[in-house]
Amino acid sequence: MYGFNMGLDKYLLKPVADGYKFITPNFMQTGVTNFFNNLKGINVVLNDLLQGKFEQSASDLGRFTTNSTIGLLGLFDVATDLGLQQNVEDFGQTLAVWGVNQGPYLVLPVLGPTTLRDGGGIVLDKAANPGSYVPGTGIIEGINERANAEGALNFIDEAALDPYVFTRESFLQYRNNLINDGKTDADTFDLDIDEAMEDDGQMASASKKKIKTGSDPVDTQDKLASETLKTENATVEAFDSMSKSFDDALLEFEQASAKMDTISEKRRYKRRR
């Protein structure tokens, strides 16, 4: 699915978004972005309340009313200049605050990376967004969102060795940060590093133990070691097969698009004749 989305993006969404960026003046793009952001305002206030963030909900309600009136239906983001910062809240986050598990990571067609929990949230988000009830706005919103995501997508392209894994990891971390509202516990910073260091430590202590204990308990330790190795191998294998199937899908898609290219080229050739 990831490969399909990337192909779709490369051959359809990116050209359309690039065209949109090319023909529309900058101030209009900002206006369109502001407009759709403002429509999400109702949803943000609703989710503030559902998460028990009453102070923030007051500020977000103020934001929505200011931008909808003085900001001419949200085309201008006056509220930010007045000091009412935009908050990002949605049903996915509310479900997380309520204790719903994240569930598996999913890559949906067109919509892209999400989790089972966030996927459920998206349905409610759409229902609470007035824009969803006006036909055609979804397409404009989508084009605009793709145009705004240009920077992030370029960054993935530039930095990732394995774009699928890179996207998954950064998406999950980004969502977690939104759920926690950017609050972090200092000790969580240790976790990443400790995990790596503990691996080292365990290896070192394991080898030390072997030297200390001498001959008899070595057997059991070796058994243990080989068992853990086995389980590790199993997970690695599972991961391998999964990523292989992704690769295959990507490959198929590339082949298909290569065919499309040749077909269109032939057509062009014929036309010229």
Place this chain on the structure above:
Amino acid sequence: MTMLRKIYFGFSFLMVFCLSSLAMAEELTARQVVEAFQDQLIDVMRQGKELGFKGRYDKLDAAVKKSHDLPKIARIVVGKQWEELTPEQQAKLEEVFSELSVSAYAHNFKEFSGESFSFVSEEETGRGGVVVHTNLKIPGEKDVKFDYMMKKKDDSWQIINIIADGVSDLALKRSDYTSVLNREGFDKLIAKINEKIESYAKQ
């Protein structure tokens, strides 16, 4: 002659004394290390266009290597696999990883449009590390939170992880690198890193 020798010795003592006190003075706090590095970044951004990629790379090379514990980061990003690499492979990984890190900085911080870093707070972690919280202000855009995880190495503080708006660079790289390493092996990992270095240098 003896007189001269005495003066000479006196001078050398003085020199040693001065140098050692200089060395003492150079021992910076975690916050100072981060701020010195951020100043250098902003400085390079200001001259970004005139310097070009090569110029930015040369200026940042020393700054990044001094403030980041790159060997340790390179080690963490490949996880458990580190132990299975030969010493030559470990050295190779450290080398290309350093080059990639400096290239990424030289590529991502290439122009200046009024950005500035500001210190927010500092806190100690349970295991003797320090987290320095800072904000990157970009005019007309939302602030980006930059949190630096610092560890002490040989009496000086060094950056070991950067968390930008809650996304941990180390965790991200770790999944990315171990995935390539598990599926495609060491040589492919190095080849891919080299590809990235090349594409950073091009733009």
